[in-house]
Amino acid sequence: QSALTQPPSASGSPGQSVTISCTGTSSDVGGYNYVSWYQQHPGKAPKLMIYEVSKRPSGVPDRFSGSKSGNTASLTVSGLQAEDEADYYCSSYAGSNIFPGVFGGGTKLTVL
Amino acid sequence: EVQLVQSGAEVKKPGESLKISCKGSGYTFTSYWIGWVRQMPGKGLEWMGIIYPGDSDTRYSPSFQGQVTISADKSISTAYLQWSSLKASDTAMYYCARGGVSGSPPYYYGMDVWGQGTTVTVSS
Numbered sequence: 001q002s003a004l005t006q007p008p009s010a011s012g013s014p015g016q017s018v019t020i021s022c023t024g025t026s027s028d029v030g031g032y033n034y035v036s037w038y039q040q041h042p043g044k045a046p047k048l049m050i051y052e053v054s055k056r057p058s059g060v061p062d063r064f065s066g067s068k069s070g071n072t073a074s075l076t077v078s079g080l081q082a083e084d085e086a087d088y089y090c091s092s093y094a095g096s097n098i099f100p101g102v103f104g105g106g107t108k109l110t111v112l
Numbered sequence: 113e114v115q116l117v118q119s120g121a122e123v124k125k126p127g128e129s130l131k132i133s134c135k136g137s138g139y140t141f142t143s144y145w146i147g148w149v150r151q152m153p154g155k156g157l158e159w160m161g162i163i164y165p166g167d168s169d170t171r172y173s174p175s176f177q178g179q180v181t182i183s184a185d186k187s188i189s190t191a192y193l194q195w196s197s198l199k200a201s202d203t204a205m206y207y208c209a210r211g212g213v214s215g216s217p218p219y220y221y222g223m224d225v226w227g228q229g230t231t232v233t234v235s236s
Contacts, residue, residue, distance in 0.1 A: 003156075036222035038157070045207055045229055046149075046157065051222035057212070089157050093219045099159065099173040101147075101219030106156040 004029065004090055004104035011110040012080045020107045022073040022090030028102055030071035034093035037066055037075045040106075041086045049088075050075060077109070085111045114138040116146075116208055116227035123233045124198050131194035132230045134208030141189035142166040145211035147218045148182060148193050151229075152204045160206075162217055163191055171217070198234045205229045 005023040012018035022029065022037075029035055035053045038046040048057050050066035053073060063078045073092070077084050090104040119133040134146065148160040161172040165184040172182070184191040191208055210225040211218035 034220050038222075040157075045226040046209075046223075047226070048212065048222045048224050051212055051224075057222075057224055091157075091219070091222065099161070099171055101159045101162075101173070101217075103157045103159065 004092060004102055006088075006090060006104040006107045008105070009108045009110065011112055012077075013112045014080050014082065016080050017076060017078045018080060018109065019074050019076045020088055020090075020109065022075070022092075022104045024071050024073075024092055024094075024102070026071060027096060028092040028094035029068065029073050032093045032095060033068070035066065035068060035073040036091045037064075037073075038089045038091065039084075039086045040089065046089065080111050082111050085109055114210075114225050116210060116225055118206075118208060118227035118230045121231040121233070123235070125236055126200055126234055127197050128234075129194070129196050130198055130232065131192050132206060132232070134191045134193075134227050136189045136191070136210070139210075140214075142186050143214045145215075145217050146184065146191040147209050147211065147223055148180075148191075149207045149209060149223075150176075150204050151207065159219070160193070162211070162219075164217075165189075165191065198232075200234050200236075202232060203234045205231050 037050040040046040054066040094100045147162045150158045160176045163170045208227040209223035212221040212224040
């Protein structure tokens with residue numbers, strides 16, 4: 001199955017908000033509320049930030065929020081901080097496929 | 113503390129075999145799916161496959177079916193990823209991660225605990 005589409009880069013100044021999109025199809029993002037987001041700092045393992053479109057695991061700041069409209073999911077980071085600079089990946093359940101898991105290509109978030 | 117600890121970095125030659133490991137602790141290993149994810153140098157994350165250690169139910173991404181073998185030994189809370197004949201294109205970082213909800217494959221609720229990664233370098 002095709003990877004989900006993310007913009008390669010995004011940026012914002014400290015304190016600002018930035019939104020990263022993740023576009024799929026009605027067979028994945030649009031068809032199910034099983035979208036997750038991961039943060040990955042250089043040289044580190046990914047970290048789960050959002051699951052089921054908008055739920056935050058314990059310990060994830062509420063500056064991170066997720067939403068979905070149609071075939072596009074979004075991750076919004078509010079009150080940007082320097083430590084938010086990282087790569088962000090979305091992932092979705094893609095029900096009808098033999099292996100129903102798919103990642104986005106990733107977005108590099110730069111805090112200016 | 114819930115954690116997954118992976119085996120150390122490997123340097124291999126093309127054609128050699130390899131088995132890397134991922135040991136779980138701090139939770140009931142048999143109750144959570146384990147996923148394996150590849151990250152090639154400078155690239156994004158790719159699903160390789162998943163395993164449920166409770167009954168060894170294993171599912172592979174089509175891109176990796178027949179290329180690798182995923183297994184688990186529940187007696188020692190360890191999952192494995194193995195290759196029978198490595199290629200230079202297998203050079204990558206490999207992560208194991210736990211499904212976020214007991215009994216549910218990780219493509220539903222995400223992967224909440226990750227290993228530190230195992231670097232595999234294949235070069236002649």
